[in-house]
Amino acid sequence: VRSAIGIDVGGTKVGGLLVAEHGEVLAEESADTPAGDVEATMETIYGVARGLAGRGEPEGIGVGAAGMVDFHAGTMRFAPNLAWKEVPIRELLTEHTGLQAVVDNDANVAAWGEYRFGAGQGYQDVLVVTVGTGIGGGIISGGRLVRGAHGFAAEIGHFIVEPGGPWCGCGNQGCWEQVASGRALDRAAREGAESRPDSLIATLGGAHAAEGRHVWEAARRQDRMAIRIIDAVGRRLGEGIAGLVNVLDPEAVVVGGGVADIGDLLLEPAREAFRGAVEAPDHRPDVPILPARLGNRAGAIGAAALALDVVAGGA
Numbered sequence: 001v002r003s004a005i006g007i008d009v010g011g012t013k014v015g016g017l018l019v020a021e022h023g024e025v026l027a028e029e030s031a032d033t034p035a036g037d038v039e040a041t042m043e044t045i046y047g048v049a050r051g052l053a054g055r056g057e058p059e060g061i062g063v064g065a066a067g068m069v070d071f072h073a074g075t076m077r078f079a080p081n082l083a084w085k086e087v088p089i090r091e092l093l094t095e096h097t098g099l100q101a102v103v104d105n106d107a108n109v110a111a112w113g114e115y116r117f118g119a120g121q122g123y124q125d126v127l128v129v130t131v132g133t134g135i136g137g138g139i140i141s142g143g144r145l146v147r148g149a150h151g152f153a154a155e156i157g158h159f160i161v162e163p164g165g166p167w168c169g170c171g172n173q174g175c176w177e178q179v180a181s182g183r184a185l186d187r188a189a190r191e192g193a194e195s196r197p198d199s200l201i202a203t204l205g206g207a208h209a210a211e212g213r214h215v216w217e218a219a220r221r222q223d224r225m226a227i228r229i230i231d232a233v234g235r236r237l238g239e240g241i242a243g244l245v246n247v248l249d250p251e252a253v254v255v256g257g258g259v260a261d262i263g264d265l266l267l268e269p270a271r272e273a274f275r276g277a278v279e280a281p282d283h284r285p286d287v288p289i290l291p292a293r294l295g296n297r298a299g300a301i302g303a304a305a306l307a308l309d310v311v312a313g314g315a
């Protein structure tokens, strides 16, 4: 069976999988990320890759990492969390593993995973929205990843929806990811707990230390304040998706990431706000907003699939 190695390089963990051509995971290996040390991080990646290579006959290796990746050059231009600047990852991988290599950003490989083997399977035009602490995105159009002229496309978390709103890590105020992701839940949790110290959210997280996860926990116990907060964040998510659907016209939208694990409590208000905000909803086919299926393995599975697809000349 044909297979490839996929590696998801996160800020805390280097997660590797050996993945067969139809998406089955054949083996798994991971190690802590020595973030801040470029050479040690590369050594960790080689180690994980060698461990997986010994458990099959992979034809290629794919790596996904958060940052600005030039796919065609195979270099990481800049990754703030990993201290990477202009690292020729593809060349280094091939040199150290002997395998044909690809490197892309984490959101792109996760989107490719969902498109090939997850909730986006069967569609040719898919928008994948990854909602975690922030918002990442991947765009598949006509069965290909849209990378833009320089490889930086699909930075969907950073368009301004609330001028003068909360400060964003990118230097702007009121970016979409500030009002529709984990950061928005964290902020609402803090404000809610401070204004109502007797609330369930404050009881769970403390009057000055409540976070998004406490909102989710309270919502699971049917707490009305928590449900209202998730509803509001879900609506902002749906409005943003509507704007992106107006631009991209995909067949389906797949929503993944840690915050999306909240499920329909978040996705139902998102769907409702989407229908209210998308252009001419009665005069266009329905665009389903689907929960992602691969969970936190989407990145490694997608990186492996991308490597196999490139080896086969199909991506």
Ligand SMILES: [Zn+2]
Pocket: 157, 158, 159, 168, 169, 170, 171, 172, 175
């Ligand atoms: Zn921003």
